[in-house]
Amino acid sequence: xxxxxxxxxxxxxxxxxxxxxxxxxxxxxxxxxxxxxxxxxxxxxxxxxxxxxxxxxxxxxxxxxxxxxxxxxxxxxxxxxxxxxxxxxxxxxxxxxxxxxxxxxxxxxxxxxxxxxxxxxxxxxxxxxxxxxxxxxxxxxxxxxxxxxxxxxxxxxxxxxxxxxxxxxxxxxxxxxxxxxxxxxxxxxxxxxxxxxxxxxxxxxxxxxxxxxxxxxxxxxxxxxxxxxxxxxxxxxxxxxxxxxxxxxxxxxxxxxxxxxxx
Numbered sequence: 329x330x331x332x333x334x335x336x337x338x339x340x341x342x343x344x345x346x347x348x349x350x351x352x353x354x355x356x357x358x359x360x361x362x363x364x365x366x367x368x369x370x371x372x373x374x375x376x377x378x379x380x381x382x383x384x385x386x387x388x389x390x391x392x393x394x395x396x397x398x399x400x401x402x403x404x405x406x407x408x409x410x411x412x413x414x415x416x417x418x419x420x421x422x423x424x425x426x427x428x429x430x431x432x433x434x435x436x437x438x439x440x441x442x443x444x445x446x447x448x449x450x451x452x453x454x455x456x457x458x459x460x461x462x463x464x465x466x467x468x469x470x471x472x473x474x475x476x477x478x479x480x481x482x483x484x485x486x487x488x489x490x491x492x493x494x495x496x497x498x499x500x501x502x503x504x505x506x507x508x509x510x511x512x513x514x515x516x517x518x519x520x521x522x523x524x525x526x527x528x529x530x531x532x533x534x535x536x537x538x539x540x541x542x543x544x545x546x547x548x549x550x551x552x553x554x555x556x557x558x559x560x561x562x563x564x565x566x567x568x569x570x571x572x573x574x575x576x577x578x579x580x581x582x583x584x585x586x587x588x589x590x591x
Contacts, residue, residue, distance in 0.1 A: 329421070329422050329423070330422070330423050330424070331352045331396070331422050331423070331424045331425075332351075332424065332425045332426070333349070333351040333352065333424070333425060333426045333427075333428070334351065334352045334353070334354060334396070334411060334422065334424045334426070334427045334428070335349075335351050335352070335353050335354070335427075335428045335430065336353075336354045336356050336404065336406075336427065336428070336429050336430065336431070336435060337353075337355070337356065337429070337430030337431040338355055338356055338357035338359075338360040338361070338430075338431050338433060339360070339361065339430060339431055340361055340368075340378045340381055340382050340580055341430065341578045341579055341580045341582075341583075342430035342431060342578065343355070343382055343385050343386060343389075344372075344385065344578070344580060344583045345428070345430065345576070345578040345583075346389065346394070347385050347388070347389065348583055350394070351394070351428070352389075352394045352395075352396050353386070353389050353394060353395055353396065353397065354396045354397050354401075354404065354411075354413070355386070355397040355401075356401070356404055356431060356433050356434045356435055357431070357433050357434060357560070358397070358399055358401075359560075361378040361379050361382050362378075362379065362452075363377075363379045363483075364469075364481040364483060364498055365377075365378040365379065366378070366469070368381065368580065373385075396413075396420065396422070398413050398415070398419045398420055400415035400416075400419060401413045401414070401415055401419060401434070402414060402415050402416075402434065403434055403435075403436065404434055404435045404436070405435075405436050405437075406427055406429070406435060406436070406437040406573060407437065407438055408438075408572065409423050409424055409425070409572050410422070410423055410424075411423070411424060411427060424572065425572065426572055426573075426574065427572060427573050427574070428574050428575075428576050429573065429574070429575050429576070430576055430577065430578065432563040432565075432575075433560065433561070433562070433563070437567075437573060439567040439568055439569070439570055439573055439575075440567065440568050441565050441566070441567055441568075442565075442566045442567055442568045443565065443566040444565055445564035445565055445566070446504060446505075446564065447505065447561060447562060447563055447564055447565075448502055448503065448504060448562045448564060449502070449503050449504075449505065449507075449508065449559050449560065449561055449562060450500065450501075450502055450559070450560040450562055451500070451501040451502070451503050451508075451513075451518075451557065451558075451559055451560075452498060452499070452500055452557070452558045452559075452560070453477075453498070453499045453501070453515050453518045453519075453522075453554060453556070453557050454496065454497075454498055454554075454555040454556045454557075454558075455496060455497045455498070455499070455519065455522060455552050455553060455554055455555060456487070456495070456496055456551075456552075456553040456555055457482075457494065457495060457496055457497055457550065457551065457552060457553075458495075458550070458551040458553075459533050459534050459548050459549065459550050459551050460493070460494060460526070460531050460533075460534075460550050461531050461532065461533050461534045461550065463492075463493045464493060464494060465484070465492050465493060465494070466482070466494070467482040467494050467531075469481045469482070470525045470526075470529060472521075472525065474521075475501060475502050475503060475507075475513075476501045476503070476512075476513050476517060476518060476521055477499045477500070477501055477518050477521040477522060477525065478500060478501060478502060479499065479500045480497055480498070480499045480500075480522055480525055480526075481497065481498045481499075481500075482494045482496070482497050482498075483495075483496055483497075483498070484496065496555075497522060497552075499518050499521070499522055501513070501518060502562075508559070515554045515557045516554070518554075519552050519554050522552055523549075523550065523552050526550055526552075527550075531550060532547065532549060532550060533547050533548050533549040533550045534547075534548050
């Protein structure tokens, strides 16, 4: 099947680029944008959440036949004017006139490297929280300047029946390959870092009632239990464009300001 223009990416800017230019779109990472990503400063289609906006635009593109995303896709291969989507087997195959790559994740191509940069890993650790000491439905994200747990986000996963409070946390770290085998950057250390960040923010735990009138209440510290670690490899190299394959870096702000064609 021939497609004139195809955009590949997983960011909100990538799908907005396809939407405004009336191009076909392929998402190369179905997890992204993440549900916990910071909301947009401006609303789009009445929404501010990156994931919500992304999903709504994807629905619109699907309605007009411009969304070529396959949920089972594990790898995309782009060569000359040909594009193939692979899961366990070949899922779809296209030829194109132009292919615009916004995000390199899960894509192989033949374009030479212009500037080589070490690859990094976006590391997501998921945690269960209990005895947080608050019944708030929302907690503001915590940001640090460290590569281990540079950000912590809080949410309600629904695992506690009837609970409307925050029950879980996700931490984000950006690590080098050598760090993945270093205990100092392990999920255990991420757990300790999260507990420290919570304590610094005033969420150290809950106090039990004093057993006797003259005794002090006992602090039961917040419980942090690691659930899962997920790695997203990041290709930081810069590549040369070819006649048919272009590497672009659109920004959401360009679309809000009315500059919608970054061709």
